[in-house]
Amino acid sequence: MAKQFRADRxxxxxxxxxxxxxxxxxxxxxKRWEQSRFKSSQLVIDAYELDNAMVKLLxxxxxxxxxxxxxxxxVIEGDFVEEASxxxxxxxxxxxxxxxxxxxxxxxxxxxxxxTLASVGIExxxxxxxFLALSIELLAREGEVVAIVPRSFCNGxxxxxxxxxxxxxxxxxxxxxxxxxxSAFAEDDVLQENIIIHLQKGVPQGSVLISKSTNRDLxxxxxxxVEFERIxxxxxxxxxxxxxxxxxxxxxxxxxxxxxxxxxxxVTVSTGPVVDFRLKTHLRSSASxxxxxxxxxxxFAGGCLLWPRADFKKPxxxxxxxxxxxxxxxxxxxxxxxxxxxxxxxxRVVAMLVDPALLPELPYGFENHLNIYHENRxxxxxxxxxxxxxxLNTQAVDDWFREFNGHTQVNATDLxxxxxxxxxxxxxxGRRHATRKSHQ
Ligand SMILES: C[S@@+](CC[C@H](N)C(=O)[O-])C[C@H]1O[C@@H](n2cnc3c(N)ncnc32)[C@H](O)[C@@H]1O
Numbered sequence: 001m002a003k004q005f006r007a008d009r010x011x012x013x014x015x016x017x018x019x020x021x022x023x024x025x026x027x028x029x030x031k032r033w034e035q036s037r038f039k040s041s042q043l044v045i046d047a048y049e050l051d052n053a054m055v056k057l058l059x060x061x062x063x064x065x066x067x068x069x070x071x072x073x074x075v076i077e078g079d080f081v082e083e084a085s086x087x088x089x090x091x092x093x094x095x096x097x098x099x100x101x102x103x104x105x106x107x108x109x110x111x112x113x114x115x116t117l118a119s120v121g122i123e124x125x126x127x128x129x130x131f132l133a134l135s136i137e138l139l140a141r142e143g144e145v146v147a148i149v150p151r152s153f154c155n156g157x158x159x160x161x162x163x164x165x166x167x168x169x170x171x172x173x174x175x176x177x178x179x180x181x182x183s184a185f186a187e188d189d190v191l192q193e194n195i196i197i198h199l200q201k202g203v204p205q206g207s208v209l210i211s212k213s214t215n216r217d218l219x220x221x222x223x224x225x226v227e228f229e230r231i232x233x234x235x236x237x238x239x240x241x242x243x244x245x246x247x248x249x250x251x252x253x254x255x256x257x258x259x260x261x262x263x264x265x266x267v268t269v270s271t272g273p274v275v276d277f278r279l280k281t282h283l284r285s286s287a288s289x290x291x292x293x294x295x296x297x298x299x300f301a302g303g304c305l306l307w308p309r310a311d312f313k314k315p316x317x318x319x320x321x322x323x324x325x326x327x328x329x330x331x332x333x334x335x336x337x338x339x340x341x342x343x344x345x346x347x348r349v350v351a352m353l354v355d356p357a358l359l360p361e362l363p364y365g366f367e368n369h370l371n372i373y374h375e376n377r378x379x380x381x382x383x384x385x386x387x388x389x390x391x392l393n394t395q396a397v398d399d400w401f402r403e404f405n406g407h408t409q410v411n412a413t414d415l416x417x418x419x420x421x422x423x424x425x426x427x428x429x430g431r432r433h434a435t436r437k438s439h440q
Pocket of ligand 1: 018019020021022023024025048049050051054078079080081100101102103104
């Protein structure tokens with residue numbers, strides 16, 4: 001990470017290390033600086049750390065650096081969010097460099113941290129993007145930041161304000177992707193890829209150096225310069241940050257013939273509206289003839305709808321009454337896409353047909369772990385539903401998805417940002433698929 005910083009900008013450095021821990025990153029930076037031609041200038045290090053036990057280790061580590069004479073260090077014990085926000089309010093943007101491995105923690109919508117960040121114009125949902133946004137704001141002109149962070153901010157609606165801030169204030173110099181199947185940031189057993197991102201303030205956006213490695217030791221490193229338009233597609237209002245790869249490039253090319261948005265198809269994709277713990281009293285483990293089928297991802301074994309499931313840990317049904325009616329969909333064909341896939345699953349985008357022939361003629365409940373394609377909260381024509389399933393399950397869609405989504409969660413927003421074939425082409429695909437199935 002220390003090596004990423006520009007070699008010609010190491011004179012008179014004021015370095016920010018936010019969430020410094022024992023100071024590993026500051027130490028690495030100091031080593032790089034001492035090896036540079038600017039070692040007779042000055043290096044000032046401000047290290048922020050909340051945890052008192054860490055501070056006790058951090059202080060002697062940084063003090064040892066001062067022996068060389070040109071390095072001055074300061075440990076600031078306290079909450080970086082508070083300290084940084086105060087400095088931003090005072091317009092103190094003095095850091096020439098920032099290096100960070102920030103804490104990963106969700107920020108509650110009613111928390112003090114959320115309010116403090118909002119008070120300086122930062123809207124975000126996780127401490128790591130909060131730290132990165134604050135560090136960007138604290139940088140002087142042409143200041144650089146190198147951060148190791150999860151990749152989740154690259155897509156998804158909740159990180160959109162952060163992406164906007166980052167892309168407005170800085171240019172992306174490089175992104176390194178740890179293309180590994182394990183992760184230090186893994187949460188809830190959801191795969192989470194990590195990146196090292198290098199950003200610079202106040203310089204024009206040029207091509208971006210993309211590198212990848214398959215393990216932590218940075219073996220198997222491959223890198224290439226990629227045009228910025230491949231990273232953030234022009235006109236993409238969501239500002240997804242894509243990390244191009246060969247398969248994704250080919251996928252983009254093969255999908256480029258598709259020009260329809262979902263809206264143009266007259267189709268909507270929504271998150272399954274039944275949040276089971278909120279409707280507990282209305283759920284039924286075995287649905288009676290008056291109850292609506294309630295569909296979970298577990299009802300689609302190997303992609304085929306299997307309902308009801310006798311050995312199922314989740315409910316099979318939901319009562320139809322005044323309290324539940326608004327969450328239910330009329331019977332018919334729908335397309336369900338899993339919102340979470342297991343790490344070991346080969347595909348991230350898994351689309352399944354909701355086939356009314358396999359369900360009673362009653363409204364359906366779709367549980368919150370599914371994304372549902374529908375038309376005005378009603379069913380899709382059968383051919384269109386079958387066509388969408390066939391299209392969404394192509395390798396090209398999976399490769400397209402992996403370019404911007406580094407975890408195993410598939411958001412409805414992700415599916416809305418895909419370009420689809422025309423309605424006629426999808427219907428045609430659906431008819432061909434149905435014929436093939438009936439011949440098998
Ligand atoms: C992921 S660790 C990184 C430590 C170190 N930078 C490294 O790379 O080894 C994040 C650090 O941030 C600290 N931290 C967490 N919340 C903080 C806050 N609000 N203000 C300052 N430091 C915080 C933690 O105590 C922890 O030491």
